[in-house]
Amino acid sequence: MARFLVISYVTVLLVVTIYGQHSDSSYSIHGDTTSNISDIESRQSGPDLEFRYHDHDEMTRYLRSVSASYPALTALYSIGKSVEGRDLWVMVVSASPYEHMIGKPDVKYVANIHGNEAVGRELLLHLIQYLVTSYETDSYIKWLLDNTRIHLMPSMNPDGFAISKEGQCNTIHGRHNARRYDLNRNFPDFFKANSKQPQPETEAVKEWISKIQFVLSGSLHGGALVASYPFDNTPSARICRSSVSCSVFQSYAHSPSISPDDDVFRHLSLVYSNNHAKMSRGVSCKSNTPSFKNGITNGAAWYPLTGGMQDYNYLWHGCMEITLEISCCKYPPAHELPKYWMDNKQSLIKYLAETHRGAHGFVMDENGNPVERASVKVKGRDVTYHTTKYGEFWRILLPGTYRLDVSAEGYLPQEVEFIVIDSHPTLLNVTLHSAKRIDTGPYYRPVVSRPPPAPAPGFLTSISNSFQNIFSNFFG
Numbered sequence: 001m002a003r004f005l006v007i008s009y010v011t012v013l014l015v016v017t018i019y020g021q022h023s024d025s026s027y028s029i030h031g032d033t034t035s036n037i038s039d040i041e042s043r044q045s046g047p048d049l050e051f052r053y054h055d056h057d058e059m060t061r062y063l064r065s066v067s068a069s070y071p072a073l074t075a076l077y078s079i080g081k082s083v084e085g086r087d088l089w090v091m092v093v094s095a096s097p098y099e100h101m102i103g104k105p106d107v108k109y110v111a112n113i114h115g116n117e118a119v120g121r122e123l124l125l126h127l128i129q130y131l132v133t134s135y136e137t138d139s140y141i142k143w144l145l146d147n148t149r150i151h152l153m154p155s156m157n158p159d160g161f162a163i164s165k166e167g168q169c170n171t172i173h174g175r176h177n178a179r180r181y182d183l184n185r186n187f188p189d190f191f192k193a194n195s196k197q198p199q200p201e202t203e204a205v206k207e208w209i210s211k212i213q214f215v216l217s218g219s220l221h222g223g224a225l226v227a228s229y230p231f232d233n234t235p236s237a238r239i240c241r242s243s244v245s246c247s248v249f250q251s252y253a254h255s256p257s258i259s260p261d262d263d264v265f266r267h268l269s270l271v272y273s274n275n276h277a278k279m280s281r282g283v284s285c286k287s288n289t290p291s292f293k294n295g296i297t298n299g300a301a302w303y304p305l306t307g308g309m310q311d312y313n314y315l316w317h318g319c320m321e322i323t324l325e326i327s328c329c330k331y332p333p334a335h336e337l338p339k340y341w342m343d344n345k346q347s348l349i350k351y352l353a354e355t356h357r358g359a360h361g362f363v364m365d366e367n368g369n370p371v372e373r374a375s376v377k378v379k380g381r382d383v384t385y386h387t388t389k390y391g392e393f394w395r396i397l398l399p400g401t402y403r404l405d406v407s408a409e410g411y412l413p414q415e416v417e418f419i420v421i422d423s424h425p426t427l428l429n430v431t432l433h434s435a436k437r438i439d440t441g442p443y444y445r446p447v448v449s450r451p452p453p454a455p456a457p458g459f460l461t462s463i464s465n466s467f468q469n470i471f472s473n474f475f476g
């Protein structure tokens with residue numbers, strides 16, 4: 001007992017130190033400072049988790065007790081509060097829960113953004129339970145947690161969940177937040193102006209993903225069985241706000257809205273659907289709903305929407321997010337939860353491991369110091385990623401030969417050719433040389449104009465240009 005108390009005391013000190021030194025996060029981590037003796041004694045085996053729905057207080061208790069039982073593998077933090085004041089909990093599961101591991105990726109799942117789509121919420125609790133209890137015995141899980149920081153948000157819309165009803169498969173009751181906003185229509189949009197008033201839940205998520213460089217992400221929904229990938233929005237098509245209105249008023253034959261990383265997004269979606277017990281069969285949920293070949297679809301090809309979270313993650317922050325529709329029934333009876341867990345368990349794990357595919361590395365200056373916010377762009381893929389304050393970057397790519405353009409203010413741009421293979425990620429360190437030249441004249445003007453645009457479809461070039469504008473409006 002005394003040993004546990006000492007550990008928790010040290011942990012708290014550690015957290016204070018870490019978050020005191022690094023200003024990139026203001027989230028306070030919930031250690032087990034509040035637990036009392038009876039809590040501590042129950043830690044030997046860790047908390048149990050039943051297959052039933054957990055309301056906000058029960059979920060909070062479960063998360064707190066996991067963080068108390070597994071202080072070396074988990075950390076619990078809240079990124080903010082819902083309209084009605086419920087915490088937006090995130091649990092980190094990793095061999096380094098309190099601190100980003102330099103050179104190793106951070107990934108996330110967000111569930112229950114639509115409050116009445118409840119399966120993902122419970123599955124993330126079971127994923128937490130599975131990860132912490134498998135670390136010592138399962139070498140794959142140990143490898144994953146040793147090399148990845150996994151952030152799990154079981155509910156982005158706890159207020160919507162609070163009024164949702166078990167057994168309601170197709171209603172929209174509980175979908176929205178307490179002010180009746182659809183949170184998956186509430187993000188800034190690249191293609192169309194989004195005039196919706198930003199909601200506290202969305203603002204908290206935006207701040208969160210601006211502080212932590214997430215490499216890969218999944219957003220868990222219900223009401224269909226499909227992995228849907230960017231873009232959700234499109235420069236051209238009419239917008240219908242839900243799959244229901246799309247099916248009633250429009251045909252399903254929308255044009256896909258193809259992103260520069262279409263091959264990667266299709267691959268990521270297939271990893272989820274192929275590891276799922278039945279998603280890849282592409283059977284439609286009901287006779288009047290669409291079927292999806294191999295269980296995947298381009299978001300806009302299904303139905304376009306403005307203000308979605310996945311396009312925002314990708315275009316604003318270089319985080320590859322897809323939308324996972326994991327149950328035909330939005331809020332199925334609790335006794336079906338074990339089946340949903342078995343259907344999705346393998347997918348949930350294998351998908352996150354895809355963050356270790358492609359190329360990653362560091363951008364440094366001549367003295368080996370990290371260059372922060374250097375722009376990293378794969379030729380032919382008109383999306384700019386940025387380095388972290390440690391100079392890190394990650395680029396999930398399929399096997400092939402690529403060229404990387406790396407540039408930063410005050411440095412000469414660099415172009416690097418590299419290959420990606422299937423079996424392990426390519427480590428790529430790039431040294432940028434100062435634009436200041438020692439031999440000739442006082443200054444060497446860096447080449448700011450880009451090479452002529454690659455022969456890409458016209459709209460990608462325009463995306464890139466207006467994206468630069470949006471970007472400079474936000475950050476410049």
Ligand SMILES: *[C@@H]1O[C@H](CO)[C@@H](O)[C@H](O)[C@H]1NC(C)=O
Pocket residue numbers: 036037038039
């Ligand atoms: C200690 O925890 C137990 C069980 O969780 C609870 O019933 C009790 O009220 C707690 N005591 C204090 C002093 O917090």
Ligand SMILES: *[C@@H]1O[C@H](CO)[C@@H](O)[C@H](O)[C@H]1NC(C)=O
Pocket residue numbers: 362427429
């Ligand atoms: C790349 O840079 C990182 C950070 O400075 C360093 O730890 C790593 O050893 C380097 N790797 C190679 C292959 O140069």
Ligand SMILES: [Zn+2]
Pocket residue numbers: 114117221222223
């Ligand atoms: Zn949804």
